Amino acid sequence: MKPIRRSIVRTLLATAAALAIGPGSALAQSYPAKPITLVVPFAAGGPTDVVARMLGAAMMKSLGQTVVIENKTGAGGTIAATAVARAVPDGYTFLIHHNGMATAPALYRKLSYNPLTDFEYVSQVIDVPMTLVGRKDLPAKDFKELQTYLRANASKVNLAHAGLGAVSHLCGMLFRQAVGVELTTVPYQGTSPAMNALLGGQVDLLCDQTTSTTPFIKSGSVKLYGVTTSSRLKTFPETPTLAEQGLAGFQVVVWHGIYAPKGSPKEAVDKFGAALRAALKDPAVAARLAELGAAVPSDDRLTPVGLQTILQQETQRYGPVIKAAGQFAD
Template sequence: MMSTSVRFARRLALVALTSLATFTAPLALAQGYPTKAITLVVPFAAGGPTDIVARTLAGVMTKSLGQTVVVENRAGAGGTLAAGHVMRAAPDGYTYLIHHNGMATAPALYRKLPYNPQTDFEHVSQVIDVPMTLLGRKDLPANNFPELLAYMKAQGDKINLAHAGLGAVSHLCGMVLRQAVGVDMTTVPYQGTGPAFQALLGGQVDILCDQTTQTTPHIKAGTVKFFGVTTASRIKVLPDAPTLAEQGLKGFEVVVWHGIYAPKNTPKDATEKFAAALRAALKDPTVVQRMTELGAEFVPDAKLTPEGLRSWLKQETERWGPVIKSAGVYAD
């Protein structure tokens, strides 16, 4: 019959082995990572600007990671549906979120936000910045910004201002524009910038703020009216295009920034390997050429870190919170 001391020793050894397995499981996962496809969730419709960035990067990252990076579109609720999905996903290194400024604006926009952007995710890296452009339908009477300003003041709420949904950067840009020009235009929400831009091309709406990743080809082709860029200074892809600030809207600056997030407690080795593949992709000649053609701007290496993203997210949250609250815009 087994003695009490022997039984105790065996139980102690079993507890030790169980604890060791629990401790080493994430490490073992990371060492063999990745062994299957990785999902990169885009919180907006396919064909939109963020989707373009995601798919451009995913193709190159697939090669360096040795596993397919699958882009999955989960549009709705200003990106909060996708963010909530990723927050609840298994923290195994196989689900990531690419999101823009919406991660910083959601706390002010949503009364019942089901996650905290600062604490409920692993912050992986910033990605890329994209300037915004102010556009009008091709048959809009105005041909430059001074004429557009006069037209907006004359038409008032008859002007239809499209945006990609509550909290989208096109929504924020339109909000700042309305405040800057003092015109209470009628806003028309869409499920993503892709559908909003198609509405502009089809003449169903009058004006739209949208990213250069989507608008540059159309601006050069003349299929839309172009009134200026929303950056502090002129951009390389449209060097002759004036900024809205230099045309009278002092301090007007809205730039789309993107970040990569993972579920909380995703193994650090996994996120670091994903981030390394991202950094390599951002230097790939194909990606550089494609993003440069579309007007995207590459961020400094210091921002391509968890700390860089975390700090920037905090800064942007503090910037946009008062703007949104003063506008009285919110959703349940």
């Protein structure tokens, strides 16, 4: 469908939805009248899916309706984002996505949606640090030894990631640039397969979110070489940041946001956002997020404007990095 025709269809759908639901005050009182779908661009069991299911369960308390998690995988999250951008804007379909919303315009030559203009912004969700981990029998015992090992064995070292457009892919690109060593990258169809390959010794390194790596680090199943935040993590206070260990300015934090199709009723977007903020303050949710090393953003970022701002900033930040790396997909 051509962009102009798609825009007309979206406008007609939004108008039909508005006419069907009547005045805003009536919608605010009746919404939600049925289950809400939260689309996850990645496989079940992955970091984004874990967060989505945790929040969806907690949001039911405020919404009084089930939040159905729908995993729509493929193409670095663009399949899910496209589906939500084209969904009926009636307030019953939402998308949770991470930094991939900001990197997609640079990664994909042909993108069927515009992340900046084809969605209603709901809120940021959480910030998740990244960790650089290696297989448990990798000879290097710390990051200093790892750098030496990489320079001596660059052609033999494999760096896994969860697929083009995944944050592990982005982190891997930045890491290779920072250490100045060309490593062989191995893409997988999701975080779980990439982690399984690391656990099985088929690959050597993986840069991924604490929501995925923490259990394996704590069990000793993988080696932790550093964290990607500006300061050390409370979860692993003895582990220095990569910046501390010589990669000056190296910082990658995974931020998540929730979006709705353009033209979705403001009352529905606002109510969904309020339920999200309530869920993030739930003691059980907060405790679990802290355990996984994730952090809830400040109140000013838990807003539509907060999400719009970071999306714009990150789009400008990562575009040149991706283009310099020559990482593109059709």
